[in-house]
Amino acid sequence: MQVGTTLGAMRAATPLVQCITNYVAMNVAANVLLAAGASPAMVSDAEEAGEFAAIAGALTVNIGTLSAPFVAGMRAAIAGAEGTGTPWVLDPVACQATALRRRVAADLVALKPTIIRANASEILSLAGEASRGQGVDGRDSTAAAQGAASRLAQRTGGVVAMTGAVDFVTDGMRAVRIAGGSSWMPLNTALGCSLTGLCGAFAAVAAPFEASVAALALFAVAGRRAHGAAEGPGSFAPLFLDALHQVGPDDLDREARIEVLEVAAA
Numbered sequence: 001m002q003v004g005t006t007l008g009a010m011r012a013a014t015p016l017v018q019c020i021t022n023y024v025a026m027n028v029a030a031n032v033l034l035a036a037g038a039s040p041a042m043v044s045d046a047e048e049a050g051e052f053a054a055i056a057g058a059l060t061v062n063i064g065t066l067s068a069p070f071v072a073g074m075r076a077a078i079a080g081a082e083g084t085g086t087p088w089v090l091d092p093v094a095c096q097a098t099a100l101r102r103r104v105a106a107d108l109v110a111l112k113p114t115i116i117r118a119n120a121s122e123i124l125s126l127a128g129e130a131s132r133g134q135g136v137d138g139r140d141s142t143a144a145a146q147g148a149a150s151r152l153a154q155r156t157g158g159v160v161a162m163t164g165a166v167d168f169v170t171d172g173m174r175a176v177r178i179a180g181g182s183s184w185m186p187l188n189t190a191l192g193c194s195l196t197g198l199c200g201a202f203a204a205v206a207a208p209f210e211a212s213v214a215a216l217a218l219f220a221v222a223g224r225r226a227h228g229a230a231e232g233p234g235s236f237a238p239l240f241l242d243a244l245h246q247v248g249p250d251d252l253d254r255e256a257r258i259e260v261l262e263v264a265a266a
């Protein structure tokens with residue numbers, strides 16, 4: 001897959017990405033998007049979120065620190081995005097954990113996100129299957145959730161970008177696995193939330209499946225590079241930001257480990 005071309009297009013556009021994300025992720029995700037080449041804006045109040053979505057290249061919606069004002073802002077923003085045909089990405093953080101999260105996540109999935117980016121435990125929960133997730137941390141393997149991801153994609157008509165030690169992306173017809181990354185990534189908070197924002201940046205310039213694969217591949221390559229130079233989760237964080245900035249289109253094509261799956265295997 002031509003992930004390098006997609007990265008080049010994203011950087012050339014510097015897309016404006018509206019991120020409705022949680023308090024933990026706001027700063028981390030903004031820095032990740034800036035380092036990768038996009039232009040993040042954390043705009044979530046219901047009074048302006050719909051208006052902003054109409055001028056953004058993409059919208060991302062994350063339920064990590066959920067509250068009624070956040071939900072109102074999400075609904076306004078999604079309505080604005082739908083009005084202009086703007087792609088939007090859902091991150092259903094810890095959607096298995098409480099009744100509020102299950103209800104809000106189900107309501108948002110019913111609005112048919114362009115992309116759902118989540119860990120395997122969240123995908124299993126959205127698909128109505130048993131999840132071992134502990135709060136925001138995934139505890140299931142993506143291999144065990146491939147079927148759930150495919151069914152979810154078929155139900156929404158969108159793309160499911162599921163992450164873990166090995167990532168899995170499907171639109172219900174096509175599927176790929178992406179290897180790489182670092183075991184220190186889940187020890188850095190909000191990297192998944194930041195990747196959701198990056199999926200939005202790529203979706204502003206490319207079709208949802210290609211956008212998701214490019215975003216996850218960039219994280220996998222940058223994570224692998226940073227792992228080689230880091231000594232632990234703390235030193236990993238700045239090295240990862242540097243790598244996100246340094247990986248170019250040719251590097252991405254050369255270093256990405258993307259396996260295209262037979263449909264039957266998905």
Ligand SMILES: Nc1ncnc2c1ncn2[C@@H]1O[C@H](COP(=O)(O)OP(=O)(O)OP(=O)(O)O)[C@@H](O)[C@H]1O
Nearest residue numbers: 119163164165181182183185186190191192193219
């Ligand atoms: N064990 C691992 N080895 C390599 N890469 C990993 C591993 N676990 C996660 N990653 C990578 O970390 C990034 C975030 O994925 P993860 O599944 O941890 O998201 P998440 O659970 O939603 O995170 P958060 O909610 O903390 O933001 C992805 O790029 C994924 O490929």
Ligand SMILES: Cc1ncsc1CCO
Nearest residue numbers: 022024064065093136190
């Ligand atoms: C730790 C944490 N708690 C709510 S959201 C979040 C960021 C990782 O999902």
Ligand SMILES: [Mg+2]
Nearest residue numbers: 093119192193
């Ligand atoms: Mg998450």
